[in-house]
Amino acid sequence: MNKLTKTAGIAALGLSLILTGCSAFPGQSKGDPQPVDQAGSKEPDSADLTDEQKSKAREKIESALNANQEIFQITWSPDQEQVLYIQPGGASKKGLDEAYLWQIGKEEARFVRDVQPTVRSLSWSPDSKHFIISEKLAEGAINSIVNAETLQESSFNPKSMDTPVWKPDSTAIAYGNEFHEYGETWGFLEIYTLGDQDSDYLWKAKDTYYRVESWDQEGNINYTEEDIPGQKTQKKSTQNIRPSISGIHLGDTREQVMAALGKNYQETAPSGETGHFPEPVYRWDYEGIKVFIGADSGKVLEINATSPQAVTDLGVKVGDKAEKVFAAYRSKYVEPESIHGGTLYGIFKVEGAAALAFNFDTDPAQYPRQIKPDHKVTGMVLTYPEIMDDSF
16 A cells, blocks of 8 residues: 655645645645754644644544645544545546545645545544545445554445445444346345455345444344335444354354364264255264354355254244244244245344254144144254355
């Protein structure tokens, strides 16, 4: 990342915030008069300033930025000590704009990078340590997450339909995304945790748009879900939960599985057939629990439990009655419609774009199965709809 301070052409920015006043406003060139540095003088940091000095410094920066009508997207950090903005690039930039970061107490703004002229927004993390540059991409945006101190960008650039929303502790973002294939539209509510190599699905649905609005201190992600065919809009709230069976989640690594269940398992190596799995799998057989792990990804793809000790994150165990299952899950999740027709009773669409299926001691020949309150759970499967040869 280019972290050099630009001082030529319209990129030249200077400000002596504490003692000397304004030395060079946005738009001035390197040849304009500059204040003479005092011998041994040191550029102050915002931490060295009093509240009064910070206030005056902010006022001078705001005056400098507002004086140049070409500057736009002026966005202050939550702690009011840094400001992002964009201004047009010169002729050599071939139509690109330039993003800058200016910290109070600093004489000059720092050049962040060239940006597309279609920047949708600039946004800050609550702790003022990172910011997002959202540049238009088709109907949505591609988001660059930048460390405000080093100006280093995250290696992963999430794509979203709207500006991502920050988690209150600044460790993650939530956003809606969509995917089009073979005439179908799928909507996703995704979570990206800073430092990860990829995002995770929280929810996904066909012909649905997700618009994340806020992430509150209680951990609730508040969003709007729009059904495209029916044009129905619902306000909803969810938490970034990872459903589990006996402490194992989809996406866990081998090490995480062993931490939860131990090393007393029998491994079956991948065969030539993958079935509905997206990749060859290893099967780890514990007593009453089978864990399927992708040979390429190294991540858990399915958990199949018949052990009476197996328990879900909502406290349901093998052997429990159906009435307990439905009391715990029907108030929180839906039993989706299968692409093959009919409601999938006893199967719940859960966080992580996953499916949690309960098997009961019902007549296997009966379809659709009739689950009565006193029927007991004989098994539980946490997997993905695609692996079940379904889509919801």
